[in-house]
Amino acid sequence: MTRRIVILGGGTGGTLAANRLQRALAGECEITVVDRDDAHVYQPGLLFVPFGLAHQEDLVRSRRRQLHDGITYRDCGVDHVDVEANRVHLAGGAELEYDVLVVATGARLVPEETEGLTGAGWMSKVFSFYDLEGATALAGALRDFEGGRVVVNVVDMPIKCPVAPLEFCFLADWYFQERGIRDQVQLTYVTPLDGAFTKPVASRELARMLQEKGIELVTEFNTGEVDGAAGKLISFDEREVEFDLAVVVPAHGGAECVERSWGLGDALGFVPTDEHTLQSKVRGNVFVIGDAAAIPVSKAGSVTHFEGEVLVRNVVRYLAGEELDASFDGHTNCFIESGFGKAVLIDFNYDTEPLPGHYPSAVGLPLLKESRLNHLGKLMFGWLYWHSLLPGRDLPGVSTAMPLAGKRFELR
Ligand SMILES: Cc1cc2nc3c(=O)[nH]c(=O)nc-3n(C[C@H](O)[C@H](O)[C@H](O)COP(=O)(O)OP(=O)(O)OC[C@H]3O[C@@H](n4cnc5c(N)ncnc54)[C@H](O)[C@@H]3O)c2cc1C
Numbered sequence: 001m002t003r004r005i006v007i008l009g010g011g012t013g014g015t016l017a018a019n020r021l022q023r024a025l026a027g028e029c030e031i032t033v034v035d036r037d038d039a040h041v042y043q044p045g046l047l048f049v050p051f052g053l054a055h056q057e058d059l060v061r062s063r064r065r066q067l068h069d070g071i072t073y074r075d076c077g078v079d080h081v082d083v084e085a086n087r088v089h090l091a092g093g094a095e096l097e098y099d100v101l102v103v104a105t106g107a108r109l110v111p112e113e114t115e116g117l118t119g120a121g122w123m124s125k126v127f128s129f130y131d132l133e134g135a136t137a138l139a140g141a142l143r144d145f146e147g148g149r150v151v152v153n154v155v156d157m158p159i160k161c162p163v164a165p166l167e168f169c170f171l172a173d174w175y176f177q178e179r180g181i182r183d184q185v186q187l188t189y190v191t192p193l194d195g196a197f198t199k200p201v202a203s204r205e206l207a208r209m210l211q212e213k214g215i216e217l218v219t220e221f222n223t224g225e226v227d228g229a230a231g232k233l234i235s236f237d238e239r240e241v242e243f244d245l246a247v248v249v250p251a252h253g254g255a256e257c258v259e260r261s262w263g264l265g266d267a268l269g270f271v272p273t274d275e276h277t278l279q280s281k282v283r284g285n286v287f288v289i290g291d292a293a294a295i296p297v298s299k300a301g302s303v304t305h306f307e308g309e310v311l312v313r314n315v316v317r318y319l320a321g322e323e324l325d326a327s328f329d330g331h332t333n334c335f336i337e338s339g340f341g342k343a344v345l346i347d348f349n350y351d352t353e354p355l356p357g358h359y360p361s362a363v364g365l366p367l368l369k370e371s372r373l374n375h376l377g378k379l380m381f382g383w384l385y386w387h388s389l390l391p392g393r394d395l396p397g398v399s400t401a402m403p404l405a406g407k408r409f410e411l412r
Contacts, residue, residue: 006098010035013290014104019392049135080260105255107291121228147184148244174339199353270294276326335378343374358406
């Protein structure tokens, strides 16, 4: 009997999982991907939009056209999942039965959860570059900005791509220098973390870079309110940071359809998942890929890509009644754009924090160090995303497991 695999979400994880599954199981399974529109956004490109370095038309392609022949695409919202009955309820009332469900519904921005954030000043002096609309509006505001206090604020963790707000700071420093007004702009990075980043070695290096570029770092600031009219961020412990222009990364939650599915999500709407097999803890026939998973990794496209191989192997093994592969190691890889045509690369996993050295081996891209080569790597990633990562191909020389070769452990 032909088995049915339903994939919720046609973003990074849903697309690459569908294409890999189609290759592994062609003819044995019917694969259906569901998403609510046909516009796949290359989210890493959003960082460049405010600085006029990328535009909407460079970043958006048809979701359907990223899927291999033989995969069914349903352009429809998901209302909820009945995990007891193995059934997905679509918006409008249609239903999809499944043997295996892959949840790839990502993370959702919830700016309305922060008092005042979407109130006075929203989209005129308070912006987010985390979606196309915000990134495009911010491009106009930055163009018109003639000087004053620019604040980049992360409201709460977890967020997608935790290095993106730091990259924004570095690019803003470059951008205002290019425009010849850097001395009239005070740049401040405001984070709830106790340092520039979560992991100690990378946090020290990134804090040093902020300092070198004249960007003030405010830590342990838990934003309770954004007062756009008065131009200030107010923390829960009543500290204040003043701004003329605020670039805010709103809090994130899981997809609403996960929240509406009884027994599927946790309190934040993410799906409890085994961090090594990517099988959900909810039901044996539910697997999770990408930002939707409640596992201790960064919410990043690179992680989603590395998860793909293990997830697909485990769906195949589950259908064959075999033991699952528990080899996903939390591998994460981030290019951090640092301005002036350079970038820093970090590579880490559950057990190993970002360390200096080279990637993917002793000869390769420099780790934790600004370099032109890393910037070219970041630019190339855009091409690889559409032509290799989404089609579900392995990247040459890039393994799913984090490589140890090339890393310098003595500096920990
Ligand atoms: C500004 C920014 C910069 C980034 N930079 C990088 C970077 O440099 N490197 C990197 O590795 N990662 C980066 N990321 C993160 C990366 O884009 C995400 O981690 C990745 O896209 C996660 O893939 P996903 O499939 O889990 O989620 P997504 O790709 O977001 O896909 C989720 C899909 O689920 C669909 N969906 C949700 N709810 C429903 C519903 N009810 N019905 C139907 N469909 C639904 C959505 O429409 C969406 O298409 C960045 C993200 C942002 C925002």
